[in-house]
Amino acid sequence: MHLIKKYLMAITGLFLSFFLIVHLSANFLLLLPHEIAPNLYNSYSNALRTNPVIEVVSIFLYLAIILHTVIAINLTLRNKRKTETPYHQNKILETSSWPSQNMGLLGLMILIFIIVHMANFWAKVKLGIEGPMPTDINGHSDIYMLVVTSLKDPILVTFYAVMSIPLAMHLSHGVSSAFRSLGVYHKRYMRYIEILSKIYSVVMGLGFGLIPLYIFFFSKVS
Ligand code: HEM
Known part of the structure; x- marks a missing residue:
């Protein structure tokens, strides 16, 4: 049973890590010039939301x-x-790093982030908790404007920027540890996996931390 739990933990963790790559790539659209970013972000988000495969x-x-x-x-x-x-x-103290000893605490911080994040965006876009979403000139839900106006709030943007740190720490240990749980023990492969998961976690941390800061300082609300 313990082994099954470890496998499930690893597989769900890797799936979530893959989601983050797709999610970060989509959110990079927010950094494009103001003339094209709203249209591209809204078209992409709406295309995803109306795709039945993505629903599943x-x-x-x-x-x-x-x-x-x-x-x-x-x-x-x-x-x-x-x-x-x-x-x-x-x-434990002799052999492991701070993130590896505190995966539970880091995970809890990410869970709190996800709850706040989904209440801010997902619940408004998907559940329409604040009524129907305003639309852009193409008739797409204006998710771009929702994200940009929300992240002009100094408290929310600080929360996003700060939370990217526990996210990066959790991923830096979590990804390599998931491969180990799935049975990758070979020293050489593990070295590559550890290097790749460090690079991955830095890219995720910087990406998810800097995009909100860029929006706060530079994006236009019109
Ligand atoms: C730059 C920072 C981020 C921005 C601007 C952003 C934006 C968004 C938006 C607009 C949605 C709603 C999309 C929709 O339902 O059509 C969303 C959903 C979501 N976000 Fe983020 N996000 C960011 C970071 C993150 C991070 C760091 C995580 C996880 C740790 C995350 C996890 C999720 C999840 C799980 C959903 C629900 C996805 C779904 O329903 O398919 N997001 N995000």
Whole structure:
């Protein structure tokens, strides 16, 4: 059972990490010049939202977030019980990095981020909690304007920028650890995987941290 949980944790984690690559790429459109960014961002977001395949993938995404969280809580509590002896405590401190010892805390911070983030954007776009979305000149839901006006708020933009740090830390340990859980132990492959997951986590952290700051300082609300 423990092994199945570890596999599920790794597979859901890698799936979520892949989602982040797609999500960051889409959000890079926000950095384009004001003349073209709204149209491109809205067309892309609306095309995705009305695609039935993406609808199905989204359901897997929500399930992956829930499953990853539930198993993480379960494994964290289990490891806590196992490592409460002073011997284990010392062994852990000697052999592992701060992110690897605090994956639960970092994951909790990301979960809080995702809840706030989805309440701000997803609930308004998908659930229409504030009524029907305003549309742009092409008749697409104006998600660009929602994102830009929201991120002009100094508190929200600070929250986004700060939260990109635990995100990067969580990913830097999580991605390589997922490959290990799936059975990749070979020293040479693990070295490459560790380097790639460090690069990946830095790109994700910088991307998700700097895009909101760019919007706050430079994007026009018209
Ligand atoms: C630059 C920062 C970000 C921006 C501007 C942004 C923007 C958005 C927008 C506009 C949506 C709603 C899209 C729609 O439903 O059509 C969305 C959904 C979502 N975002 Fe983000 N996002 C950012 C960072 C993140 C990060 C760092 C995470 C995860 C740690 C994340 C996770 C999600 C999830 C899980 C959804 C729901 C996706 C779905 O329903 O298919 N986002 N984001």
